[in-house]
Amino acid sequence: MTLVRTLLELPELRLRLRAGGDLLDNEVSRIYVTELPDPSRYLARGELVLSGLLWWRDAGDAEPFVAALARAGCAALAASGADTGGIPDELVRACERHRLPLLEVPADLSFAVITERVVLALAAESGGARKRLLSAAADNATLTALLQQGAAELGADCWVRSATGRVVAASTPAPPRQRSVVRVGGRHAIPWSLVVDARLGPGAAEVADELAGLVGLARSREDEVRAARMRVAEPLLALLASSGGSAAELTTAFAATGLPPDTELRVLVARTPGSRRAAEVLGELLAEHPEPVFVGRPGSGDDEAYALVALARPWPADWAATAEHALSALGGGRVLIGTGGPATVAGLRGASEEARHAVVAAARSDDRVAVVSGEQIGPHRLLLAGAPDELRLALRQRMLGPLLDHPDLLHTVRVFLERSGSPARAAKVLHVHVNTLRYRIARAGELLGADLSDFRTQVDLYLALSVEN
Template sequence: MFTIASLVADRSLRLRLLVSGAPGAVDEPVRWVHNTELLDPSPYLRERELVMTNGLWFQGAESAAEFVGHVQRAGGAGIVFGLRTQTPATPAELVDACRAADVALLELAVSVPFTELSRAAADAYAEQRQQELTRTVRRSDALADSVSRGGGVAGVLEVLGRDHPELETAVVDRMGRHLAGAALDDRECRRVAEALAAHPPPLDVRFDRRGPAAVFLCGALGGADAALICLTAMDQLDAGQRAVVEQAAKFVSLELARTQLAQAIEMRFSSELLDMVSSTSTDERLVADRLEGFGIDPEGWLTAWAIAVADPVSAASTSPNPSYPGAVDPGSVNPGSVDTTPMDLVEAVREFFVVEATPAVVAGGPQDVAVILPARGPDDDVTAMAKRLATSLGDGSGTGVAVGLGSVGTGVGTVRTALHQARETCRVLRRRPPGARVASFDSLGTYHMLLGLQDPATLRRFAWNVVGPIRRHDDERGSELEATVRAFLDHDGHWAQTAEALHVHVNTLRNRIAKIAELCGRDVMRTEDRVDLFLALRAIETADARDHRGFRGL
């Protein structure tokens, strides 16, 4: 904006500064000029407006101090007294009043009308707006050029810093990850993430060491995905600074949207590739082409991993009435009841392999995150890398997630088996007691290996042939035969312990076991029949954990 000093410097206006006012007042921005002859112009006067008057209000004023006081209380930038033929000099009383109140006072020559001062103010304002527009366009071009050249979020902040070095900024996403800009510690990043999760998000976030910092929301494909943090309180930023940071926040949003779109495309191709690998009818040449697109040699050594959040109820699969996807009659599975893998976990796994500089296909499924990655050879021990992944995803000890590792093989023909092995291993590890949940398929028990080597359709047919009659009877009669046989096997065939766990009499338990034998033709007192029942119940879990199609589909 223009200033009193700039108006005085314009010789065509013939302005003379009589009182400079408070220190620095002549160099402060002036909002506009206001012509008035009211004794009290304060109801109509905006802050930092310059008052123009001929002094006609003197007729009703007790003193000039009264008029000056009204201007001062309204926050006026100063007073311009316009000389007239009747008043060829500025009244000494007005000069004294302005000097006493520290209000700037200027004198305008008789030959210069107030309209000339208004015109000068309008020209100065228009020039200022033109300069601001030019700077905005120039900065917009620089920001667009940075984004188009792949400068990313850091490039946006670099452009902002060149134009406004006094503004210290940073970008933090909704997961509390520092993306670019001024260094923030983990606690400060968490504060930003908490602010983004609030509804509505606050204008400021308070840091312990730095105090309040302004929050500018950055949206991508929906919602506030990140925040551009200016390490200055919002109320300490002037309108121009806020406009500049808001402009930068829009380009950060654009960069986030571009990144998310690229990730969405990659995720789609990853999911399609995983589906192709899992299918027995897919041409291996198509799988090989897709692997090459991810930078993986399809003829080299390959392996597969599966990652999932560890189950907090480790004993769920051994309880009398387990709550897992396969523990209900096939076909009654509600897709919404299956835990959905958070997208944050998929992003975190993908970011891990980027940091490790390892090409990988990462895709999220209903219960786990599947990964296909290259290996150095048949004896390549990837356990160390898997433990690093578990540590980075968990609580620092690697106990928060389960990572199942498939076998290492050469060529795309081995990937399908490795993927099945990894998912079976991950499923088992999820339900183990707290501890390090990273293991290879080969390290599991023999029955896990046996089930992991079968395809889901085969497992379903076997399980339904054995358990199907029991489930139909439970559905029709409201009985608890499946829960009974599970409890009996979990208690190693001990009658008294099983009856106590089920809260029934031993004779009731014997009647139930007899009914189970009648329905499925398996006698739990015979070892081979007991093995059939045990494997069938575990096969239900394994088959549904692999492709989640539900058990009644046969």
């Protein structure tokens, strides 16, 4: 990078340090010439400001000028006293007070020469940094190594962060400090960003753009490697998605994954209606899972994807809530996920059915992002989730039809069944006498033409009430 001390070391410029000797490591990002008494609106951080001091007329003029440069974070002031009989002492004092390096320009040196030389230095530095980054990328450096090289060139820590907030890679273990953000290119449903702990001047911005581009290329390479690794599981995912194939075919397809036969797995199903990002969503959620993961789109569309997740340790109890929180940061349409299992290969088909039913249950919620585990819903709800809407509505109408016009009786029946058919417990909840409760249940039975004390009738009614929910 180009520093103030770099300019002092250029013999052809013959610059003389007048103030700020302890600030020579300030980084110069661009150059700006001004004769305005207050150039505040035109200044930018890291600028080397050139001035012939035409704005200086009387005592006190230096203070507001230097204060404006200091507030903007300028790297230094290079001033010529050719028209003022030398550098005014008050300018030197103001620069010392505001901690701004002051360089005196020889009276016979044109500002055009200084500008040309500084621009060349900035371009050379930027070009050198880009070449070193390209060299690191050509050597197939890891994403972390690439960021470390970028951090060295920019003089600031760097992170790559996904749209869910996940830190993909970093040049340091420290959490991201977001001072500048550069979007990483590529056609991905879940974009990445390069976060740099520095405000970027023009030269540094070019380096950061180059780094972001190389990160995008590294991501594309990783995508290709991951896709090749996932192909071994394609036949197994296709069998699970279609619910077809014999047990022998399932076992053979499972063996292709290279996992031991007794491996426990979770099955995940993701649906992103109207969006081609289901597989990428699952890949994002499982990116840091320590065990083997296989993600694929075994169906006909890109809005549904399956994942098989090997488990060497218990599945986190809060996984669903954590996943929902992460995905809530994504824009766009709905994201629905269902999970099933755990199960070994012998129970894998059942786990996939459970996951499919769970994702249907997720779709019935009003939430834009919904993650449902088969363990979160009772078996009766899991069964209902897998039933077609027409069948569910027919069940509701057949079992509850006469009660649908009597909401008070419908509520009484619901409370009665939720209290295991106990009149005393139901009456207590409803704050009525137990005889009143019995009368209401008898009346409901008359309307339904059914005996509400019969266990099988109670099960059928409870299923129908669950459909209503």
